[in-house]
Amino acid sequence: MATQYSRVLDLVKVQCRVFSMTFNPDGLRLGNKVLRQRLRGPTLAAWYPKKTVSFRDLRDAIKPLGLTTFDEAEDDREEAIQIAKLRGKGRPKKKRTAAESRTAKKKK
Amino acid sequence: MSQFRSKKLDIGGFINGRIIRDHTKRKVFEQYEPDRQALRYIIRNTSLPQRVRAQAQLQLSQMHAYTRSTQIKNRCVAGGVARSVFRDFRIARFQFRMQALAGELPGVRKASW
DSSP: OOOOHHHHHHHHHHHHHHTTOOOOTTOOOOOHHHHHSOOOHHHHHTSSOBOOOOHHHHHHHHGGGTOOOOOHHHHHHHHHHHHHHHTTOSOOOOOOSHHHHHHHHHHO | OTTTSOSSOOBOSSOOHHHHHHHHHHHHHHHHHHHHHHHHHHHHOTTSOHHHHHHHHHHHHTSOGGGOGGGOOOOOTTTOOOSSEETTTTEEHHHHHHHHHTTOSTTOOOOOO
16 A cells, blocks of 8 residues: 655655754755865865974073073074174174165265 | 064064064965855856956955965975975974874874884
């Protein structure tokens, strides 16, 4: 004995309600496939490694407390600048106003 | 675009301009993904009025390019290279070879038979 179509529809309706699906007997394009997709953003955004705490961060953190760390590269750099200044090879003084920069050009 | 770039660097490891740009795109995409999906749903739903769907189409097409997932490109975490990047290791082929030979990648070893 063939079951009535309306009975089958009722069954499908209940099924959809139980499993929280959309009841769509006509097969219309309701775009639910878009809603079913998972968001890809969090995984994509986690591609590059996160910033970790570095030695420089530590140095910057303790600086306001009046503590300093020993940085050999920085010391070397400052020493080299001092030597260059003594030899007259340091950087020129920063021109703060337009008039100052004009006079500097004329000297040439 | 600079309007989306974070003021302070929030990634570690190897960094160059292209990596920062790609990272910015990833974050912008993550932020706008729900909006894009909502618009896509409206466009795909044939039971909604045609006018609404057309408006949604227009809105989606006028969103900024950085909100698009196609702008994202997988780059090597160790060298910034965008070609032949292994998805599992996030490293391009040469960096992969160097690190694998140095034994820095667990479970990877040179094939020999």
